[in-house]
Amino acid sequence: xxxxxxxxxxxxxxxxxxxxxxxxxxxxxxxGKTTLTEKLLLYGxxxxxxxxxxxxxxxxxxxxxxxxxxxxRGISITSTVLQFExxxxxxxxxxxxxxxxxxxxxxxxxxxxxxxxxLIDNAKGVEPQTRKLFTVCRQRGIxxxxxxxxxxxxGLEPLELLTExxxxxxxxxxxxxxxxxxxxxxxxxxxxKNRRILLFERTDHGSRPAPVxxxxxxxxxxxxxxxxxxxxxxxxxxxxxxxxxxxxxxxxVARGEVTPVFFGSAATNFGxxxxxxxxxxxxxxxxARQSLQGEVSPNEAEFRGFVFKIQANMDxxxxxxxxxxxxxxxxFERDMTVQNPRLGKxxxxxxxxxxxxxxRILMEEGYPGDIVGLTNPGAFAIGDTLYTGSAVRFxxxxxxxxxxxxxxxxxxxxxxxxxxxxxxxLGEEGVVQVFYDVNAARREPILAAVGRLQFEVVQFRLQxxxxxxTVMEPTSFRHVRWLDGESDAIKTIRWYQGSRRxxxxxxxxxxxxxxxxxxxxxxxxxxxxxxxxxxxGR
Numbered sequence: 001x002x003x004x005x006x007x008x009x010x011x012x013x014x015x016x017x018x019x020x021x022x023x024x025x026x027x028x029x030x031x032g033k034t035t036l037t038e039k040l041l042l043y044g045x046x047x048x049x050x051x052x053x054x055x056x057x058x059x060x061x062x063x064x065x066x067x068x069x070x071x072x073r074g075i076s077i078t079s080t081v082l083q084f085e086x087x088x089x090x091x092x093x094x095x096x097x098x099x100x101x102x103x104x105x106x107x108x109x110x111x112x113x114x115x116x117x118x119l120i121d122n123a124k125g126v127e128p129q130t131r132k133l134f135t136v137c138r139q140r141g142i143x144x145x146x147x148x149x150x151x152x153x154x155g156l157e158p159l160e161l162l163t164e165x166x167x168x169x170x171x172x173x174x175x176x177x178x179x180x181x182x183x184x185x186x187x188x189x190x191x192x193k194n195r196r197i198l199l200f201e202r203t204d205h206g207s208r209p210a211p212v213x214x215x216x217x218x219x220x221x222x223x224x225x226x227x228x229x230x231x232x233x234x235x236x237x238x239x240x241x242x243x244x245x246x247x248x249x250x251x252x253v254a255r256g257e258v259t260p261v262f263f264g265s266a267a268t269n270f271g272x273x274x275x276x277x278x279x280x281x282x283x284x285x286x287x288a289r290q291s292l293q294g295e296v297s298p299n300e301a302e303f304r305g306f307v308f309k310i311q312a313n314m315d316x317x318x319x320x321x322x323x324x325x326x327x328x329x330x331x332f333e334r335d336m337t338v339q340n341p342r343l344g345k346x347x348x349x350x351x352x353x354x355x356x357x358x359x360r361i362l363m364e365e366g367y368p369g370d371i372v373g374l375t376n377p378g379a380f381a382i383g384d385t386l387y388t389g390s391a392v393r394f395x396x397x398x399x400x401x402x403x404x405x406x407x408x409x410x411x412x413x414x415x416x417x418x419x420x421x422x423x424x425x426l427g428e429e430g431v432v433q434v435f436y437d438v439n440a441a442r443r444e445p446i447l448a449a450v451g452r453l454q455f456e457v458v459q460f461r462l463q464x465x466x467x468x469x470t471v472m473e474p475t476s477f478r479h480v481r482w483l484d485g486e487s488d489a490i491k492t493i494r495w496y497q498g499s500r501r502x503x504x505x506x507x508x509x510x511x512x513x514x515x516x517x518x519x520x521x522x523x524x525x526x527x528x529x530x531x532x533x534x535x536x537g538r
Contacts, residue, residue: 005290007265009301013367017298020285020369022092022326024110026137027119028059030128032149036119036266037082037095043273044091048382063397081324081355081371090278092371104400104450105309105428107136108382109395111372112308112326115283116141118259122148122155122182126168134169137256144171144259144281144285152200152265154183155216159237159509162261174248175241176278177271179263180226180234187225187262189271190217190238197222200270203245254284286369289328291385291392296329298368302389303330303338304370307380308397312425312465322353322373330388332366338386340379341393347386351375382430399534402433402448405477405512406455408443411469422466426458427505435480435502435510446502446512447472448480476514481531483509488526508535 003440025513051323082093094113096106110116118135129168137144148161156164162173177189180197188200197215199222215222217238223231252258264271286298289306296304309324325476337348353360353373366372374380383397410419423445427434432455433448447457457473462468477500483490490509495501511531513519523531 007333009299014299014368017369018285019089020092020286020367021089021115021280022094022113022286022369022371023115023117023279023283024094024096024106024113024128025117025119026096026106026110026133028121028124028129031119031121031124031127031130032266033095033119035145036117036149036272037093038278039084039266039269039272040091040093042269043276044086072242081373083371086276086312087280090370091280092369094371106133107400108308108430110136110142112306112324113142114287114369115145117279118144118146118147120146120161120506122150122161122263125156125161126162131168136455138171141256141512143256143282143284144251144315145253145283146173146261147266147271147275148179148261148263149266151179151182151186151189151263152268152270158263165259165261171256171303172246173261174246174258175261175263176248177263177274178234178237178241181230184205185230186265189274190234191274192238192241198271198274199225200265200268207283235449237394250282253282270297286328286367288302289394291394293390296392296394299327301331302387303332304328304385304387304392304394305332305335305338306386306394307374307382307384310380310382310429312429321428322355323376323384325372325374325380325386327366327368327370327372328394328512329368332363332370332372334364335363336388337392338388339387340384340459341391342381342384343379347379349374349386358517376428381428397428399433400450401533402450402480403478404450404452404455404531405446405448405475405480407444407473407475408447408458409471409473411471415468416468418466419462419468419470420461422468424463432458433480434505435512436505438503446475446477448477461503475512477512478515479513479519479535481511481519482514482535483511483529484532484536485529489526493522493526495528504535506535 006282025033025037029307068075068115079170080095082095096109096111110197118134120126120130134144139458146165158179163177175192177191179189180187186200188198190197195216197217197219199215217235226234246258248260248499249258253260262271262275262278264275266272288297305325305327307323310321311324312321332352334352335348335350337346340347352363355371360373363372385393410416420446423434426432435446435448436443447455447458459470462470493501498514499522500512502512504510511522513522519531
């Protein structure tokens, strides 16, 4: 497929690629990620009141937290896509789970992002989950932009925060603006590039865009807002930053060596709009991706994309499954036919959808950086490559090693079909890994998860989306390994106490082990069999 007869992309394609920004927000739980997401949508015009989608003004819930359990618990446990325009740019915001139990879903989502916004709590600094997600971003080499949140509450000294970010995360910081006080004494920020003061003014619960009054450091009105000591300290800090601070080098930002730092308050909207304006100017557009056949540029005419997430029942009325696909190159068109190398056949993309959390509209076209929702009648799996033209395949998305295992039992025999369907679809999503004991008299799934909350999510969704009541019984298992080798060698394995022979939901031979000793012993006893941490071929 190409945009012009000779196979090269046209000027419109290049313009559309240049105006895309695809990014994710990473943070520790309770740092304000959902709030910041809402406020970015507010300033992008995607919603009119924070907490409600434009078409549903009376619903006071977070746009990004669409799942019932998210609304009940007040946490993000799914990844969603929120596309909106701002200042002539098309932004694709990949909202990720904030809870540590869903780090695998977050990791997969970050593979589809070109940059990340790291949210820091002004009072708590760098927290454990932030460190983990930062490491993932650094491994991918994507630029990181830092937003220090909750300046309307008392917090750490800004210089102390910058030092902590540099010491803990190993990345240099360059403040783009500088806070003037905090908590009840928060007066605004100093815009270092434009050398102006942006004065803070509270709004009605942060539901509408915050008015911003700009002035300069020598304005007598501003000087009267501060005590003489606070005013002198601000001037001293600004002089220190200008004299001894590092310059903001876009190339170092692009390489992930330096993070631009912004200060503000998402809850009150202050600092969000200036951040968004600076971010779209500094953040990278769609990046080239490495495939097994070589680098794929977003300016190539042939279509290439990959599936990074599956979500079931976004529309409970239709019991649908949506595959989230990131466009890497070429132009996406509705009803186009692509190749899926995993299946070894072509697939027609007949009902593509543009996603905005739970809301969707039919998508006619898309460009590199965009996320397309594909209806999934079993045709797509996490990690699938879709392409036109010459064959290409992107590397498989790695899976995290589960730490918890439990047997799930259906309490109502007459809901067995719904139980099986629910387990199949939730397993496809990657919420949990599913295994079956090959020697058990009853086919009951053994679920494996990175965190315990994932088990709670499975039970809640089986009840609310499939009408199935279940009971979860923890097991003593701690490790899973996939078995690779001659079939006769696998069949002759003797399974001792503390180990169990299982198949995963794709029928691949696997083993569960309750300790390091049990796993090591089995490996020593069966040298002809490989005990792999991931399925063979991935």
